[in-house]
Amino acid sequence: MTNRQLAAQATKRKLMAAAKQLVCEKGLAGTSVEEITKACGVSSGTFYTYFKRKEDIAQAISWEMYRELYQAAQAYDGPLMARLVYFMTTFSEYIEKSSLKLCQEWVRNNVDPDLVEESKLAMDLASLRGLLASGVERGELRGDTPVEVLAHTLVDLLYGQMLCWDMSGGDYSFAGRTREFCDTFLPGLMAPYLNGKEG
Amino acid sequence: MTNRQLAAQATKRKLMAAAKQLVCEKGLAGTSVEEITKACGVSSGTFYTYFKRKEDIAQAISWEMYRELYQAAQAYDGPLMARLVYFMTTFSEYIEKSSLKLCQEWVRNNVDPDLVEESKLAMDLASLRGLLASGVERGELRGDTPVEVLAHTLVDLLYGQMLCWDMSGGDYSFAGRTREFCDTFLPGLMAPYLNGKEG
Amino acid sequence: MTNRQLAAQATKRKLMAAAKQLVCEKGLAGTSVEEITKACGVSSGTFYTYFKRKEDIAQAISWEMYRELYQAAQAYDGPLMARLVYFMTTFSEYIEKSSLKLCQEWVRNNVDPDLVEESKLAMDLASLRGLLASGVERGELRGDTPVEVLAHTLVDLLYGQMLCWDMSGGDYSFAGRTREFCDTFLPGLMAPYLNGKEG
Amino acid sequence: MTNRQLAAQATKRKLMAAAKQLVCEKGLAGTSVEEITKACGVSSGTFYTYFKRKEDIAQAISWEMYRELYQAAQAYDGPLMARLVYFMTTFSEYIEKSSLKLCQEWVRNNVDPDLVEESKLAMDLASLRGLLASGVERGELRGDTPVEVLAHTLVDLLYGQMLCWDMSGGDYSFAGRTREFCDTFLPGLMAPYLNGKEG
DNA sequence: GATGAATGAGCGTTCATTCAT
DNA sequence: GATGAATGAACGCTCATTCAT
Numbered sequence: 001m002t003n004r005q006l007a008a009q010a011t012k013r014k015l016m017a018a019a020k021q022l023v024c025e026k027g028l029a030g031t032s033v034e035e036i037t038k039a040c041g042v043s044s045g046t047f048y049t050y051f052k053r054k055e056d057i058a059q060a061i062s063w064e065m066y067r068e069l070y071q072a073a074q075a076y077d078g079p080l081m082a083r084l085v086y087f088m089t090t091f092s093e094y095i096e097k098s099s100l101k102l103c104q105e106w107v108r109n110n111v112d113p114d115l116v117e118e119s120k121l122a123m124d125l126a127s128l129r130g131l132l133a134s135g136v137e138r139g140e141l142r143g144d145t146p147v148e149v150l151a152h153t154l155v156d157l158l159y160g161q162m163l164c165w166d167m168s169g170g171d172y173s174f175a176g177r178t179r180e181f182c183d184t185f186l187p188g189l190m191a192p193y194l195n196g197k198e199g
Numbered sequence: 200m201t202n203r204q205l206a207a208q209a210t211k212r213k214l215m216a217a218a219k220q221l222v223c224e225k226g227l228a229g230t231s232v233e234e235i236t237k238a239c240g241v242s243s244g245t246f247y248t249y250f251k252r253k254e255d256i257a258q259a260i261s262w263e264m265y266r267e268l269y270q271a272a273q274a275y276d277g278p279l280m281a282r283l284v285y286f287m288t289t290f291s292e293y294i295e296k297s298s299l300k301l302c303q304e305w306v307r308n309n310v311d312p313d314l315v316e317e318s319k320l321a322m323d324l325a326s327l328r329g330l331l332a333s334g335v336e337r338g339e340l341r342g343d344t345p346v347e348v349l350a351h352t353l354v355d356l357l358y359g360q361m362l363c364w365d366m367s368g369g370d371y372s373f374a375g376r377t378r379e380f381c382d383t384f385l386p387g388l389m390a391p392y393l394n395g396k397e398g
Numbered sequence: 399m400t401n402r403q404l405a406a407q408a409t410k411r412k413l414m415a416a417a418k419q420l421v422c423e424k425g426l427a428g429t430s431v432e433e434i435t436k437a438c439g440v441s442s443g444t445f446y447t448y449f450k451r452k453e454d455i456a457q458a459i460s461w462e463m464y465r466e467l468y469q470a471a472q473a474y475d476g477p478l479m480a481r482l483v484y485f486m487t488t489f490s491e492y493i494e495k496s497s498l499k500l501c502q503e504w505v506r507n508n509v510d511p512d513l514v515e516e517s518k519l520a521m522d523l524a525s526l527r528g529l530l531a532s533g534v535e536r537g538e539l540r541g542d543t544p545v546e547v548l549a550h551t552l553v554d555l556l557y558g559q560m561l562c563w564d565m566s567g568g569d570y571s572f573a574g575r576t577r578e579f580c581d582t583f584l585p586g587l588m589a590p591y592l593n594g595k596e597g
Numbered sequence: 598m599t600n601r602q603l604a605a606q607a608t609k610r611k612l613m614a615a616a617k618q619l620v621c622e623k624g625l626a627g628t629s630v631e632e633i634t635k636a637c638g639v640s641s642g643t644f645y646t647y648f649k650r651k652e653d654i655a656q657a658i659s660w661e662m663y664r665e666l667y668q669a670a671q672a673y674d675g676p677l678m679a680r681l682v683y684f685m686t687t688f689s690e691y692i693e694k695s696s697l698k699l700c701q702e703w704v705r706n707n708v709d710p711d712l713v714e715e716s717k718l719a720m721d722l723a724s725l726r727g728l729l730a731s732g733v734e735r736g737e738l739r740g741d742t743p744v745e746v747l748a749h750t751l752v753d754l755l756y757g758q759m760l761c762w763d764m765s766g767g768d769y770s771f772a773g774r775t776r777e778f779c780d781t782f783l784p785g786l787m788a789p790y791l792n793g794k795e796g
Numbered sequence: 797g798a799t800g801a802a803t804g805a806g807c808g809t810t811c812a813t814t815c816a817t
Numbered sequence: 818g819a820t821g822a823a824t825g826a827a828c829g830c831t832c833a834t835t836c837a838t
Contacts (some may be wrong), residue, residue, distance in 0.1 A: 043799045104310045111303045160359020441820045509701045558757020
């Protein structure tokens with residue numbers, strides 16, 4: 001990689017870091033491109049060398065964050081229920097740690113019908129589906145487990161906890177609520193599909 | 200009520216009707232105050248006789264809609280499980296019928312940390328809490344039912360279904376998913392707390 | 399006077415009182431007609447029964463205030479220098495007591511080239527001119543006293559003290575400065591024109 | 598300085614020149630940003646590249662004007678009384694030459710309690726104070742001259758002449774009045790403090 | 797790759813004033 | 818005399834984006 005390429009990479013990283021902080025403080029709509037670039041000591045035009053539209057930097061930031069999350073989730077091994085709980089709690093812990101504002105911003109962006117994104121929703125769904133499918137493969141789950149329905153129900157629930165947390169203004173712990181669910185209802189929900197050795 | 204008051208009421212209704220349609224088509228951000236007023240044949244200033252800010256009309260519309268929903272839910276009677284299912288399915292059917300765009304708009308507005316609204320979230324939570332509490336009172340649910348946790352878990356789920364539906368762009372039926380949940384998982388979820396005569 | 403006329407008079411007084419307070423707090427530009435009328439419990443249309451334009455109420459208020467001032471000044475008797483000092487200090491004391499904001503507002507309005515008012519400036523000038531002329535008549539001042547020049551110089555000075563006080567944001571006492579001038583420089587200024595019995 | 602910077606400077610100058618003329622004709626409130634920019638053949642947004650708010654251009658114009666005035670005043674040398682007279686008459690001549698409307702606008706802006714500006718009032722005061730102090734240093738004025746009181750009295754007077762001129766609508770000469778004062782009263786006012794060689 | 801001046805459409809909002817009731 | 822809904826022109830200001838340098 002040439003020096004120029006390295007410098008370019010550094011510029012992009014600086015932009016994303018500055019944007020992340022500003023968006024956490026003031027939301028994306030409340031943050032102008034100029035603020036982001038000024039915070040990096042570059043000119044506003046430079047922004048467009050790296051991002052086609054202002055919104056793109058928000059997506060880039062969220063991808064960067066979620067990549068880490070997925071890697072952790074895939075690396076984890078253990079019994080099915082533990083894997084499930086690990087995925088769900090890691091999901092909410094991660095988001096809660098990041099920033100309420102960032103999460104709200106993300107919801108706003110992804111509910112906007114004009115902003116199509118390669119869907120994180122689809123990825124989360126696929127992750128859970130894969131997790132359950134692996135349970136079936138390994139014999140931890142019965143063959144007739146309704147994998148698809150289970151997967152999207154759990155995703156619905158996680159997203160709902162996230163949305164309610166956003167709407168509450170962070171009045172309580174998102175991760176706490178996820179753990180509460182995993183303790184209180186998840187075992188009953190999964191029981192019918194678990195093979196004996198797990199039950 | 201005098202004629203003048205009636206005329207004023209009519210104007211407000213016209214504004215809300217026009218706004219509802221336009222917002223369904225193009226979202227609130229995509230609809231200008233001028234468009235709304237022109238569609239009613241009133242001047243743009245008239246808008247501000249009835250709504251302090253542009254956003255307020257969106258809230259007014261959603262309140263109007265949800266009032267109906269709550270009335271239906273409270274009117275319904277029957278065994279606890281039926282009341283629960285009725286509330287949840289009516290909730291999603293109602294929203295789905297209204298308009299995807301309107302629902303997305305509502306989510307966007309209510310996730311905005313600056314726009315505080317007397318929370319529909321709180322109302323939904325209270326409705327479900329009340330519903331479950333009535334079950335306990337009537338002896339349909341055991342005395343040690345964790346009413347609060349159940350209530351917010353079901354709200355989380357409903358809001359999650361709504362959010363995922365919004366994010367999918369309406370690719371599938373929101374109400375269908377709620378019904379699916381009620382059929383597949385709700386009985387198992389409630390089973391531990393139901394008194395014999397219901398189970 | 400009929401009851402109706404009495405009621406009308408009361409309404410007008412209420413409007414002026416409310417306007418005075420609001421303008422003192424927020425300036426005229428920052429006060430809307432609706433605020434004034436709401437503060438009186440009347441409708442906005444009523445305002446226009448008594449004042450043709452919004453600005454007119456400010457003038458009405460200032461006239462009301464200054465009438466009192468002029469009456470006091472004319473009632474006072476004593477040696478010329480005392481009359482002069484009395485007029486000048488009463489002028490600034492009165493204004494200072496009223497309200498900085500009101501004074502600033504008055505300056506703004508009277509510097510506006512579009513708002514012609516029966517000039518208080520002209521009245522102040524006439525007052526001082528009359529005061530000095532009476533001094534000549536009574537033999538307190540020499541016959542060749544440049545009454546006109548003295549009068550407008552003293553008005554210039556008073557208005558200048560007022561303007562500087564306004565610009566300072568009320569950092570010091572307007573009346574104090576007037577008194578300082580009367581003590582320090584006024585005797586020297588008048589000395590050449592005073593007849594022996596006064597000097 | 599690069600070509601781009603030169604062009605930017607030229608744009609700013611054009612904006613100020615156009616604004617100056619328009620404000621002289623119609624006052625700041627009567628001049629819209631669009632008028633100013635159209636007169637320069639630039640877009641309305643460009644205005645905000647150089648001035649944060651509409652009002653700022655008025656301040657910029659007045660600073661530009663007064664800078665010249667202060668430079669002249671500081672460059673002038675001669676006996677104290679001459680320096681004093683020069684400062685005062687230059688002050689009023691300069692303002693009178695500029696434009697009545699501009700002067701009225703300036704007063705309006707500087708009496709507005711919300712618009713804080715690095716005070717020209719303070720600068721004028723400092724100028725006169727410095728002028729008198731230099732007189733004391735050079736032995737032209739007695740050591741016990743009340744420099745501060747004299748300075749603010751003369752400033753009060755100058756500002757008062759300006760205000761009265763504004764209020765009169767320019768019916769007479771501002772500079773003429775200042776000269777009249779300098780001829781008629783200034784010598785008597787200063788006499789007690791002048792050292793023999795000057796008197 | 798970086799710059800930064802220029803763009804310019806677009807919009808929410810205000811509010812003094814009117815007039816039919 | 819009082820009402821108050823309706824008016825509607827008017828304007829400041831934002832800011833994502835471009836492109837010549």
